[in-house]
Amino acid sequence: MKILVIGAGGREYSIGMALKKDDNVEKLYFAPGNGATDELGENLTISDFNELADFCEENSIDLTIVGPEAPLVDGIVDLFESRGLTIFGPTASAAQLEGSKIFMKNFLARHNVPTAKYIETNSIEEAYKFINSLEAPIVVKADGLCGGKGVIIAQSHDEAKKAAGDMLSGNSFGDAGTSIVVEEFLDGYELSVFAICDGEDYVVLPAAQDHKRLLNNDEGPNTGGMGAYAPTPLVNDDIYRKLEDKVINPTLKGMKEEGNPFKGVLFIGVMVVDGEPIILEYNVRFGDPECEELMPLLKSPASELFYKASTGNLKDIEIEFYDKYAVGVVMASRDYPYKSSEPAEIIIDDIVHDDVQENSHISFAGVSRGDDGKLYATGGRVLVCVGLGDSIAEAQSRAYMLVGQVHFAGKHCRTDIAYQAL
Ligand code: AMP
């Protein structure tokens, strides 16, 4: 097969790695890719959806896999499908599960999927009234996509009212905040659960846990994610069963009934409160950095999983995972997540321990190839060091041994990834 991967991050690099080792895959393309994906395949500089579809037709691409949410919300799947091309991801209308928090919350309510008590409103009076009815902390969310920054966890009623006022007046997030969701705070532990869906059937991947805060012990500002591990022992069969019965099945059934069959990755942001999975949010794509740990755990051919999902054929698929753990540590650039940093050359020492050599790898993200052929850190999250092992502790130690071999000016990472499982 010839496969095109849309995106430029570590997520797309890890999808590329999984496809690279798959015997069914003959050639890989990335659009736009990053400075390291050119070692897995060919980077394309095309971004216009029509031009990408032209490329796929002219080059007999069998499958396109979309990494990030923006092209999905902007309708890349609709366009490709209208041209008869096979593509993995939801239509723009189904991508509203991520693109609009209000769509998502109202959908969950219509289908009795457990979620935090909430209102959606564009009225400041209504927002104040609901805020007064809740106990602090209180969560205030802007409706649209805000690059993960549209959520305020207010520690007091006054702070919640100020956040609501700022969003509704358009001061905080422009149009993305002209409607808001106010909801109760859920106190529990968070999971990232991914279901690969074909519109009707699905495959659930091992549950992961992300580390969204910049600093150890979950302190500091929120980021896109500073590391993750999977599978997490914080999930048991009972929680998986509840997720299937109360969340995934009603969601796929509801989306289909409403004329919006969901195909692609359903990323379920779960808070487990007293043993009950409660939905915080849906995303319509893989988590980053969760994808970087899940892809290496996939034993079955990745091309088969994504192709069958794209063509409505997951019903009888048998997907196998390695009986191992993966821990991924994000190495970020100097000023992440505040501002962009000066490019810095990346130097990776030779790895002399066979054990680390065989059980760890780097998933490259914010990197560019210089004219000198060297790799430079040019993005916020530069790369992810992934370790695999028979236990979380072993996978973690290998990931951190690899971290020790990677150098660039200003590099920083958390030193406690997977701590909740140890
Ligand atoms: P979201 O973009 O909705 O996933 O929110 C970003 C992060 O805010 C989540 O990953 C949670 O850590 C936190 N969060 C969102 N909603 C809630 C809630 N109702 N209760 C507690 N934490 C929340």
Ligand code: GLY
């Ligand atoms: N790591 C969380 C996300 O991709 O949204």
